[in-house]
Structures are given as structure tokens and as C-alpha cells.
Amino acid sequence: MSSSDINPHNKKPYSVNYKILRERAKKLLVSIDIPRILRALEEYNILILVSETGSGKTSQVPRAVLSVTPVGKVAVTQTTRIAADLVVKRIAALEDVDVGDLVGIRRKDSVKVGKATRIEVVTDGTFVQTAKSDRSLSKYGAIIVDEAHTHTIQTDMVLGHVKELSLERPKNLKVIIMSATIDVDQFLDFFPGAGAIKVQGRPFEVGVKYLPQLILDITDSIVMTVMHAHLTEPSGNTLVFVSGVKQIRAIIEQINRYMLAREDRSPVFSPDYVGRLDCYPLFSQLPQPQQDFAIEATSITITGVTIVIDSCKVKSNVWQPEAESWALTERSVSQAVATQRTGRAGRTPKGVAYRMCTQTGFHAQLSAHTVPQMQTGDMVQEVLDILKIDRNPLTFSYPAKPATETVVKALGILVPVQAVEKCPTGLQITPRGLDIVRLPVDIYSAIMLLDSPMFNCQDQAVSLVAMIEASEKGSNVFVKPSAKDVAAFCEEHMLNAHVLKVADNLRLTLLSHLTQLEDAQGRKRWVAAYVPLDNRSFYTSVLRIIARANFLRVAKRVPRKADAKPKDPVKWEMVRNGEVTPVSDKGCIPAVGSDWIVFGEYSDPAPLLRQLRMVTPIPLELIVTAAPFHWCQLNLAGTDHVQDGLVDAISRLTQCSEAYVRSATPPNPSMPSDTSAAE
Known part of the structure; x- marks a missing residue:
């Protein structure tokens, strides 16, 4: 066996699948432009890369950047846990290694990295957490911020921080900002001296169809469009974007009524005549086994998707500082997001996208770009994070500046909980605030953990916080009985097994952080203890x-x-x-x-x-x-x-x-x- 048949990263023979994947990768649009991208990276410390969805930028650019990064790791940020999971698996497959070897992942409830890891796929929230413990991000030689157009709070925090770091580390840090629909001029203004490259073309043509007129029931319209596409479009997978879990379930239920036989009647459309139509839900709280079989719309190419049906809607929480409340609102997505969704079709074959709005409405009612979450969030955690990395929250380099009222309101919460205090130069984080930011939970949960020794209920506090965080404030602990095989205990008690697993992992992470807290003399400040259940207190x-x-x-x-x-x-x-x-x-x-x-x-x-x-x-x-x-x-x-x-x-x-x-x-x-x- 020649040396060319041995993988230098793990000293094992290449798998049969390796060469197939590499040959496919060479045909991706971005692969053709890799030399041009690397030349630009030699000239600029910050590079803005615009490339159509499906071009291969998420999987190919990190590997290319690694080849010109002799010292340090390459970080690849992702906005969601699901996206990070799929990206790391894809890059690892292209390098023919296991996740945790050359290619690893860091996210809130899971870390798979080793001594040999050179590429780290990191959720943006976890990357901010890393910056709080290592302000200069010294172990990274290159940072790739993917899907920058989403403008999540954490992504914008990363962008603001790396802007300052690029000035502090001009000789040993490269930054690549990637998106298919980014506002290039806005980002060039934000990063003076940055370069920009656009990879031309899209893998396959995607036609776009609109509604002829406004509709009242979008759920019913989506179901009818799914059935129409199934009956009239060439065979392929269909990806449907909607704004919430309730709507996902309603659509699947209605489609199954058409396609599945029941005891009292035959199906409206027999699979024998129109072909099978299997529906898979996907949302962030879905148990992991079901996610593994679901169709995912992330920055990784989905083989066989030829049809996208886009509700053009999204739900998001908007902070209302005057009432200190959150409002869950459904709104239209931006044209940039709709374009991104459209690009999920046409990656391997040509495709078509159905938008649940009129063409006139699309151009008149949808904004060009997404409203940054930095302008709709409460900024409480972010203000504390900014102070931790020695920045001023009132003058921080925000890609999109939040309202001053929101920042002031955040300080009005942080000061009473003794996380922030005034000083001659303005504001500073307190020792208590430093303890809070070390923990990957919100400030109220952090206080519960830090102060639990006062009542000798450390164990109960950790378990309570882990469940609250893992279940999104307790809303996803319980599930309806399912026909799928799940652990007997969880099935009997209708508990969400995935949430319990995430909570258990988070509990161990929290214990690891808390037991490392020490006073000035090096003595432990937090030791695990619990109140027995039979204790009257x-x-x-x-x-x-x-x-x-x-x-x-x-x-x-x-x-x-x-x-x-x-x-x-x-x-x-x-x-x-x-x-x-x-x-x-x-x-x-x-x-x-x-x-x-x-x-x-x-x-x-x-x-x-x-x-x-x-x-x-x-x-x-x-x-x-x-x-x-x-x-x-x-x-x-x-x-x-x-x-x-x-x-x-x-x-x-x-x-x-x-x-x-x-x-x-x-x-x-x-x-x-x-x-x-x-x-």
C-alpha cells in the first residue's frame, strides 16, 4: 500500500467513500475559486466572501484556510446547534476522520475535540463564551464567521470582537466572513481595509413561483402546494419552511390525511398511483433520533432537494424595554432570508421555490435584509459579556447598534444583582459578575447556582437550572406518547428523553465550572452538597x-x-x-x-x-x-x-x-x- 493511500491525519487507509466525496467536492463552484480566495487572504486580514447557497463554501473554505494556517486552529462559527452538527460531520467526512480528531465541535452541551483537532466547528454562543475566558482567542489562527447575514446577537458579538482583535493581532489572525446574501457594502464599511470576493453562479437553476393573490389560511395553502408539487413536479425531496412547531405538526397531519389509509377509509391519494410522500418534522427541540432522520435546512447541501416551499414567515422574540417583557411575534422574513431559503433547492439538480406571498408583496412588504437581533434583544447577558472582554457596552463596535434605552435598561438589571458597578472610568464588571459570565446560563440561573451554598442546596440548584436551560424554560420537558421506540421510563412518564440527556450533559458542565471557583487563598468557594429529600428544610x-x-x-x-x-x-x-x-x-x-x-x-x-x-x-x-x-x-x-x-x-x-x-x-x-x- 502506497503512502498516498494512507490518511496522514489518522494513519489509516482512506475509506471507499473518501475518493467519491473528494471528486464531488472538486466540482463545487467555490472549489474552483479556492486559489483566488487564498490569494486574497494573503493580502487582507479580513475577507468577506459572498457565494450562493450550495456552492460548497461552508465545507470547502475551512479546509483550504487550514492549509495556509501553520499555527493555531481554524474556528468555524454556526448559528444553531443543528447546523454545527451537520457541518462538522460533513468536513470530517471530507477529511475521512472521526469527529473529535482533526475536526471537532464545541457547543453548549457537547464538546468533541482532541489534541489533534485543527478545525473547530463552534456555535456562535459557545464562541462568545470562549472569548470571555480567552479574550484574544489566542489558540485560533483563523476565524470563519458563517451565515453572517442572520445577524443573531451572538454572531454580531463575534463580529464586533474580531474587528477589535484584527487590530490587536494583525500578524497572526485571519478573519473570513461568509454568506450568500450579505450586504457587502455595509460590512466593508464596518471592517475598514477588508477585502471582498464574490463567487459567481449557482450550482443549478432555481425557478421561483408566487401566489397569484393573497390568502387567508397559509397552512392550508402550504398543504395544497405540497400536494401540487408532489403530483406535478419531477421527483425529488421537498423542504418546507414555516414559523413554528404547531404549524409543522398541522401541515404533516393534513398531508397524512390525504396520503395514509385509515380503518374507516382509503387514502385520498394512493401511494401506488402518486408515489409515497413521507413527512419528517424538524425543529430544535425534536428528540435527537428523529432529527437524525429529518430533512434539515442549514448551510450544508441537502442531496435531492428540488422543491422549496417557503411560508416567508418567522417567529421571534422581541424585547420591550419599557415593560421589561418579551413579545413573540410572527413577521415576514427579509428578502435576503427568502433568497437563502430558495437556494436550498437547486444544489444538486435544478429546482423550484414556491413563496407563499404575491410577487408584488414580496418586493413591497419584505425588507431587503434581516433586522439584527441586537436591536430586538434585552442585551442583559451581552452587556456583561462585553464588559468581561474589556469593552465598553456603550461604545462597543456593534455591526448594528442597539437602542441606548435597551443598554441602559440592561444596566438597570445588572447593577442591582451586583454584577456591574460604577467606577471613575465608567463601568466595570464586579467579581460576582466575573463568576456569572463564567457560567453558560442566564444571569438569574447563574445567581441561583452561585448562591446555592447559602442554603446548602447546591445539587438541587444545579439540577433545576440544567432542566430549565435544556427544556427552554420548562416548556419541552413533557412529550405526547409516540409510536416510536423510546426509553421505557420516558415513554411511561411522557418525558422528553432528548431534553433529559441535554440537561444531564449541561449539569456535568455546570459542576465542572462551579467546582473550579476559588478564593484569593486558592480555597474552593463552591463544593457540591444537597439537602436530603426527607429533610424538613x-x-x-x-x-x-x-x-x-x-x-x-x-x-x-x-x-x-x-x-x-x-x-x-x-x-x-x-x-x-x-x-x-x-x-x-x-x-x-x-x-x-x-x-x-x-x-x-x-x-x-x-x-x-x-x-x-x-x-x-x-x-x-x-x-x-x-x-x-x-x-x-x-x-x-x-x-x-x-x-x-x-x-x-x-x-x-x-x-x-x-x-x-x-x-x-x-x-x-x-x-x-x-x-x-x-x-
């Missing part, structure tokens, strides 16, 4: 740490009016800003005697329907004593039902008169006994 300890971590997210039941009807919804007033709102009926509904709650989110799941989610009823005595530094500093001179309740509780706990509590700062109260708290 078990529940009060857990409630106390929840209350301490969320003292800014407390609400009181609004007294019912005398003329209130039995069916009138119960309303709650948020202590921090006086907003009055109901509790979501999708979770815990506080009992009649529970007048105080801690909530995890204030959001707007539908227009004009703001609700409190992730609600935990907690006795006021526990709320106050868990975070006395906050409650005893409040101005309680008013006489509304919220302040009256707080004054009464603080007066009883401190043995101070109500008049004194209203006019002065009372001493911090002691913890109530477990018995009284339980009562």
Missing part, C-alpha cells in the same frame, strides 16, 4: 434560592374587586415596575391562598396577551429573608397593596414598627424557621 431551601436569584421578578396577587365575576382572571402586579398581568395557564397556577409569586419570564405569546411564565408561589417571608439586601432598601412610603404587604412582612421579621419601616432602612431580618415558612 428541603422545600424551603429550594424556594429560598429561587427567591434569592429572582428578587427582581416578584409579583403580588391583585385583590379582587367586590363586583368581580367568578370567571374573571386573577391578575398579578409586578413589584419592580407595577405592570399588571395574568399568569400563563400553561404551567403552575397558584392556589387561592398564595399571594406572592416568583416568575421566570414576562412574555407576550400572542398579541396583547402578556403573561407571567415559570411561576413559583413562595411565602413572602422567604422572599424577603432570601434577599434582604434588596427588600430592606426599598422606598416603602406608599400605601398600595404591594407596599402594604411588604411593610407588614418586614415589620414582623425585624420587630420594627411599620412607621419605621416606611421611613427608614430596617436591619436585615433573620431567616424564619422551616416550620413557620412551610406554614
Whole structure:
């Protein structure tokens, strides 16, 4: 066997599939331009690469860049976990190595890298986390920011940071920014002195079809379009883009009604005559085994997709700083995103894209480019991250600057939780803030973890936070019974096995971070411990740490009016800003005697329907004593039902008169006994 038959990366013979994949790769559009790209990279430290979807840039450019990066790793950022998984598998297959060898992956709940790893596929959020521990990103010789047009908060954070790093490391850092639909002029303005290359052409022609007129029921229109395409278009796979999980399931259910026989009737379209039509859902919370068989729309080419059906809609959370709430809104995608989606067809054969809008509406109502998430998010975590890498959040190099009001509101949250403080030069992150940013969770969850030793419930806090994070705030823990084979326990209890696995991995990651915390003398500041379930303080300890971590997210039941009807919804007033709102009926509904709650989110799941989610009823005595530094500093001179309740509780706990509590700062109260708290 000659040396050319041996893979130099793992010293094993090349597989049969290797040569097939390499020959296909040579035919990709971007492969032809690799020499031109590398020449430009010699001239410019920052290169903007524009290339059509399906050109091969995501899989080919990292390998080419590695060949001219003698020192350090090549980082390839991806905006989603699913995209990162597929990209790393594709690059590893092209190099004929296992994931974790030459090519590795880093994401929030999974790390597969080794000593030999030179190409790291990294989710953008994990890459920001890396920058917080290694500001100069010293182990990377090249950074490739893929899908830059998406303008996610984390991607824009990466772009802002690498802009500064390119000035600090001009001799040993190359940056490549890639997209199919990027606004080149905007990015050239943002990166002075950068170069730009456009790879011409697309693999195969893609026709675009529009609706002849506006429709009322987009779900029904998508189903009809799927059936029309299945019956009239050449054979191939169909990729459907919609805005939410509920719509995915509704479309699949309607298609199955047409295609599948039931006990009481035959199918409307017999597979024997029109061919099989198998439907696979794909969304981020889908259990991993189902994802493995699903069709994915990422930056990796999907063999055989000839038809794209695009709802031209997307759902996203928009932060409303005046009310400190999130609004889940459905809106039209940008023309850039629609073009990106269209490009999913026509990668291997020619294709067609059906857009669920009129041609006039597409050009008149869809914006040219996506609104950056930096301008729609709350910026709380991002402000802390920016301070951690020694940047000023008010002057940071944002690709798209957020509203000053949003940044100021974020600081109004970070200062009370003692993560940020004022200093002679402006703002600085505190030692507590440094601990918070080390943990890959939001600030409230981080506080819960860091302060859990106060109540000896470290183990419970880690498990609780891991489940909240893995299940997207508890909304995906449970699943409906499925005909698919799943673990017996999960099937019996209708638990989402994938969420449990992710939570377990995250739990181990959190424990690893927490047990490394040390004081100035090198002593451990966080040691695993737990309250036994049969201990009478078990529940009060857990409630106390929840209350301490969320003292800014407390609400009181609004007294019912005398003329209130039995069916009138119960309303709650948020202590921090006086907003009055109901509790979501999708979770815990506080009992009649529970007048105080801690909530995890204030959001707007539908227009004009703001609700409190992730609600935990907690006795006021526990709320106050868990975070006395906050409650005893409040101005309680008013006489509304919220302040009256707080004054009464603080007066009883401190043995101070109500008049004194209203006019002065009372001493911090002691913890109530477990018995009284339980009562």
C-alpha cells in the first residue's frame, strides 16, 4: 500500500467513500475559486466572501484556510446547534476522520475535540463564551464567521470582537466572513481595509413561483402546494419552511390525511398511483433520533432537494424595554432570508421555490435584509459579556447598534444583582459578575447556582437550572406518547428523553465550572452538597434560592374587586415596575391562598396577551429573608397593596414598627424557621 493511500491525519487507509466525496467536492463552484480566495487572504486580514447557497463554501473554505494556517486552529462559527452538527460531520467526512480528531465541535452541551483537532466547528454562543475566558482567542489562527447575514446577537458579538482583535493581532489572525446574501457594502464599511470576493453562479437553476393573490389560511395553502408539487413536479425531496412547531405538526397531519389509509377509509391519494410522500418534522427541540432522520435546512447541501416551499414567515422574540417583557411575534422574513431559503433547492439538480406571498408583496412588504437581533434583544447577558472582554457596552463596535434605552435598561438589571458597578472610568464588571459570565446560563440561573451554598442546596440548584436551560424554560420537558421506540421510563412518564440527556450533559458542565471557583487563598468557594429529600428544610431551601436569584421578578396577587365575576382572571402586579398581568395557564397556577409569586419570564405569546411564565408561589417571608439586601432598601412610603404587604412582612421579621419601616432602612431580618415558612 502506497503512502498516498494512507490518511496522514489518522494513519489509516482512506475509506471507499473518501475518493467519491473528494471528486464531488472538486466540482463545487467555490472549489474552483479556492486559489483566488487564498490569494486574497494573503493580502487582507479580513475577507468577506459572498457565494450562493450550495456552492460548497461552508465545507470547502475551512479546509483550504487550514492549509495556509501553520499555527493555531481554524474556528468555524454556526448559528444553531443543528447546523454545527451537520457541518462538522460533513468536513470530517471530507477529511475521512472521526469527529473529535482533526475536526471537532464545541457547543453548549457537547464538546468533541482532541489534541489533534485543527478545525473547530463552534456555535456562535459557545464562541462568545470562549472569548470571555480567552479574550484574544489566542489558540485560533483563523476565524470563519458563517451565515453572517442572520445577524443573531451572538454572531454580531463575534463580529464586533474580531474587528477589535484584527487590530490587536494583525500578524497572526485571519478573519473570513461568509454568506450568500450579505450586504457587502455595509460590512466593508464596518471592517475598514477588508477585502471582498464574490463567487459567481449557482450550482443549478432555481425557478421561483408566487401566489397569484393573497390568502387567508397559509397552512392550508402550504398543504395544497405540497400536494401540487408532489403530483406535478419531477421527483425529488421537498423542504418546507414555516414559523413554528404547531404549524409543522398541522401541515404533516393534513398531508397524512390525504396520503395514509385509515380503518374507516382509503387514502385520498394512493401511494401506488402518486408515489409515497413521507413527512419528517424538524425543529430544535425534536428528540435527537428523529432529527437524525429529518430533512434539515442549514448551510450544508441537502442531496435531492428540488422543491422549496417557503411560508416567508418567522417567529421571534422581541424585547420591550419599557415593560421589561418579551413579545413573540410572527413577521415576514427579509428578502435576503427568502433568497437563502430558495437556494436550498437547486444544489444538486435544478429546482423550484414556491413563496407563499404575491410577487408584488414580496418586493413591497419584505425588507431587503434581516433586522439584527441586537436591536430586538434585552442585551442583559451581552452587556456583561462585553464588559468581561474589556469593552465598553456603550461604545462597543456593534455591526448594528442597539437602542441606548435597551443598554441602559440592561444596566438597570445588572447593577442591582451586583454584577456591574460604577467606577471613575465608567463601568466595570464586579467579581460576582466575573463568576456569572463564567457560567453558560442566564444571569438569574447563574445567581441561583452561585448562591446555592447559602442554603446548602447546591445539587438541587444545579439540577433545576440544567432542566430549565435544556427544556427552554420548562416548556419541552413533557412529550405526547409516540409510536416510536423510546426509553421505557420516558415513554411511561411522557418525558422528553432528548431534553433529559441535554440537561444531564449541561449539569456535568455546570459542576465542572462551579467546582473550579476559588478564593484569593486558592480555597474552593463552591463544593457540591444537597439537602436530603426527607429533610424538613428541603422545600424551603429550594424556594429560598429561587427567591434569592429572582428578587427582581416578584409579583403580588391583585385583590379582587367586590363586583368581580367568578370567571374573571386573577391578575398579578409586578413589584419592580407595577405592570399588571395574568399568569400563563400553561404551567403552575397558584392556589387561592398564595399571594406572592416568583416568575421566570414576562412574555407576550400572542398579541396583547402578556403573561407571567415559570411561576413559583413562595411565602413572602422567604422572599424577603432570601434577599434582604434588596427588600430592606426599598422606598416603602406608599400605601398600595404591594407596599402594604411588604411593610407588614418586614415589620414582623425585624420587630420594627411599620412607621419605621416606611421611613427608614430596617436591619436585615433573620431567616424564619422551616416550620413557620412551610406554614
